[in-house]
Amino acid sequence: MTREEFMDLLRYYFRNINQTQVNEILADYESHFEEGKAAGLSEEEIARELGSPKEIFEMYQDEGMIREKKSTTFMDVASQAEKTASQTWEEVSAQLPEKVNHATHVMVKGFRIVCDVIAVLILGFTLLLVFLLSMQFQPVMGMDPLPVFSPITMGAFGFSGFFLALAVFFVGEEGKKIFEEKSVQREKTPSGDTDKEGEEQK
């Protein structure tokens, strides 16, 4: 190839490299051509002896000599996005344990409240029913009044409702204890809760 072709090709391979560096590098090859010309060689001969511009570029790469200039190819954007994403994740995940703890606490409180509410509702409902059924309540005018159940039936119903409410209430309490245990473990201090837990279960 001619000198121009060689230099153009070389310039092409170095197109993404910092141009100040590239100019220095290209100057070496320009003077090589000059010297060769002065020695009487043809451009083709000189270019052939130099080898392939691609190989030259790769060698500069291997030696870690060249730095790419800033460009906005898709890959650059993608890798920049990836960097940002992983940085963000690191920041977030550092905060996560705290947040998880916090979230758990909120959940636990909520759970307890819900259980309490349900317990109260069941209790209320039971009482109401017991009361109404014992009074021969007429839900709607014109309908036959609800049958009267025997006191035993009513008693059984009442107690079932009462204990169901109590059970739900205790589930709420237990749930809270379990979560507290777990979060305490996370904070690396074993607590007396474990003992209480064991005792209650007995």
Add this chain to the structure above:
Amino acid sequence: MLVKCGGKVIFRERIDPMNIQLKKGVMEIVVLSMLQRKDFYGYELVTEISKYIEMSEGTIYPLLNRFKKDGLVETYLAESHSGPPRKYYRITKDGKVEYQESVREWIEFTKAVQKLLEENKKLSMSKGGQAE
């Protein structure tokens, strides 16, 4: 593999990665050896080496640049009667130390290879087989 062609040693072109590594290592010691003798400008160095070994002359420049980056070699400009000033390469103290080290390693390596080749030759002959 090394091949002799018209009195010159040629590396069969590319592909074999070990060859390339070997070639790189060898070129380093060759270049330092030249510069250890005297200062050269690029074209002169390439021409001189080409008398003994055929290689892609273009790859000398990245090598010289790396030496410069590593402080083994430094450059200076000197006027030339036939045109623009030339960039000369001069070996540094560090470069000389590196060169001595490389020569030692090279001698050890080639000795070991030589020994191995002779051993195998001996063994293959004593087995009554054909000489390699």
